[in-house]
Amino acid sequence: METDETDRVLPFQLQFDKPVASQVKIAEWNPEKDLLAMVTEESKILLHRFNWQRLWTISPGRNITSLCWRPDGKAIAVGLEDGTISLHDVENGKLLRSLKSHTVAVVCLNWEEEGQVIRDDSNNFSAYEDRTSHFFPPAPRVPRMPGVVSGDTSFMDDSEDSYRELKNELHQLAQQASNIEDLTEVIRASLSVMCKQWSDAMRTFHEKFNSLSTLIIDHALDSSPQEEFLSLLGGARTSPAVHQFLVNSLGEVGVKRVLKVVCGTAKELQHIVLDHLQPAAEIIGFRMGELRGLSRWRARYHGIGLDEMLINNATEKSGMILVQIERFMRVLSSVEQQFSNFFNWLLKCIKLLMQEPSDQLLPYNSELVVIFLKFLYDQDPVKQLLEVDHDIEVDLETMQRVKELVQFGGFSDCEYLQRTLAKEFQQMEDSFKEAFLMPFTTISRKMLCEDLLPLFPLPSSPASDSQIVLLLNGASASSESSGDACMMTVQASELPFISISRFTDLNLWNLHQLKDSAVRLEMENETVRNIPHSVIAPLAVSASRGVACVFAARKRALVYILEEDEEEVPDTE
């Protein structure tokens, strides 16, 4: 390994030699710009400019196992130990999207350009068009939980809809199924957000009004809050308990506050239904209808397990959820109206009790106050619909109508109105799962592992099409020396090339044959430069820029310029 480079010009110019904070385990140059992305032992990603100025650092929190720039250099893909692959923006390191399709470490990443669709007439390839975007605005997103500020709650990608031409049946199915999955996620999140918000609002209401019950007991009255309010409404008498409650403990401000909380929440819920729940359910219905068409194409789709019966069932369920949403919306609006009516009445009562003018207040409907006291004061129909384990009692008339509708092609399951909205959603989800599990099992059964090729990153990188850069560590016996290594470029054309066929039998890695074609590298014949450090694994070479970054074992980064000596390459002896 000894070379007398004293009489020769050093082949690679050392740009700089900088210390690094911690050991680098992966390093990749951006293919378009002079940017170097590095992953440290602590799984931080650092992005440096060519002049070693640091642009940003991010730390995904989990062990990073691979790194790969997108060919346009505008994003970098990061593979994690838990199977997540995330995409980060080159400008600021912001997470663009992430996906996790399995739980095994991602050890190697590569970008593949989507190949042109091969139109083979004999194969009768037909362009499949996703019509959803013709009819619907962009799909609704998951509603935000109020108070939680987080930029990364959803990774749904709008561009998903722009895939117009799909390669094959499975791809079409997967496209629809994943869209439907996203939309069910929207519904699930909407339901849980609504449930949370509504129970918070109701808790506020009950906290305020529970003191009335206590006051009634304190005053040794034998009645309920509803009765007290009712007699106030009737104008018979104002019991001291109610008087004290309204004027002292609740007061005008208190009523207004509760009014704001309850009615504001109800409005919020209505917005969630209108902006998220309902559109999502409608698009699901549309997509299911499209899938049903595909499922009837037996010759083509039965083979991949798209079952007409299961899809039909799922279509019915997505219709039922639309009816349920309509019912929920109506209950919600009417509850909201009755609450606000009740509070308006209370405001008026307080004004009267305080003997203040009450003419600027909103009018109220006393009949609705009675309904409120009887049916809403201590019961919560909205919450009922949002909970899974409730049975809704449906009146006979409605039941009869639903049964009659079966004759007109209505839903054959007449009991669906007895389920709550949440329960219906659960059933819909189950039916989707069942329908989409079928293709999954059918396809899985058909897949056979034919061949396995080990994937591992090579310790060399192509500097250009014709050159290979190698990094060699000197095998020095003395451990106290600073280490000794060299970097060299090898002309790829000089190396023998043997193509390894994937489809021959298993002894394709026939080492004997490969050994025969091995060549001995002679240091004197190649461009070599010694590096006065012991170097370690990642060697980042930028083919377009002709630079290489070498990491030494003692936490140093060395950047060499490969390109300048290109002219000198020919005169190697």
Added chain:
Amino acid sequence: MTTDGAFSTTWLNNLPKSMDSPLLPQENGSRNNCDAHRFFTQLSSIPKSVLQLLGSSYIMRSTAWEIYGSSSDVLSSPLFDWVEMKPPMSNLHAPLARINSLVYATCFAEASSSSDAASVHAKLIQHLAIFRGYKEAFAALKVAEEKFLTLSKSVILLLKLQLLHERALHRGNLKLAQQVCDELGVLASSVSGVDKDLKTEASLRHARTLLAANQFSQAAAVAHSLFRMCYKFNMQVQNATVLLLLAEIHKKSGNAVLGLPYALASLSFCQSFNLDLLKASATLTLAELWLSLGSNHAKRALTLIHGALPMILGHGGLELRARAQIAEAKCYLSDPSYSVFDDSEVVLDLLRQASDELQVLEYQELAAEAYYLMAHVFDKLGQLERREEAAASFKKHIMTLENPQDENDPLLNTLCRKP
């Protein structure tokens, strides 16, 4: 705000049912009677007029899914008109049209006006007829007739005439078809420029009846004058439909080359107005035209059909689906590179599906064709027993087609007695 007492009828009427005790439910038990659903039906404080408006938005949606992209005059006419207008072939998204009708029929029944309710039920019956056959549709129609007795029966009557005409055409009872068609024409006002939709429909049905009777030149004449009318009034959906009908007339008369430009014109109309299902059906006609030009066009025809199949199978009715399947089978059979011995199931499965659906629809002529092809395939395969079976079915359908029996139909009798 609503006035006092506006809701008393809705909830007070139901109060005695839920409790005999005093008004307030502080006693045990009666509390369970309040349920979320009561807030939906009886205790809802939403005014009826708002509900009606909301409900008509669902009818609107349902109709939109049926006739998306039709001409502007459809939308500018009052609610009642566009609700009942129905070009049977441009159903864009069958499941959503049905579901929206169902949402209306389930949630807005109390608040709706009876004419709205009748049109929604008419829609549902129409859907039944197209997708599940006439038997179920007529059963539902009978229920609807009883339900909407009080109503001036125009929506239901129109629907009945439409269904009777379709069924008569399919069964091959052309005399009855013509009779029904004439009755439909009488429903329209005699003033010109009024009831345009109804007049168009009657004339379209007239042309179809003539076509079924193989009166090609008369059918073409009616269709041509209809096209002039539709073009003049910018009725785009009808334009495309009539052009397609002209293509069909030429196809059936054996002039495939003359039919091609009509099919292509219809196709371009559909494309520019987003009439997806009509486009799929025009594509199917185009494929049939190519196929009738000779077996060397079979590949092209097959590609066309496959392109339209997702739409046809998803949103097309029984008739369109069966037609597509038969056309696909014919493509395979006339393709020289296809051999029945290698893969007979491809063709047989298609024909079996088609004949099943046609039997539900009682479409004798097309069902006979399916069995005819099936018998040929079995003959080639040497499965004589199954060949005889298919041949017998073929014969049965041809016999029924030639001797249609509708006289014992009670529905028909009521119709004929009508002034």
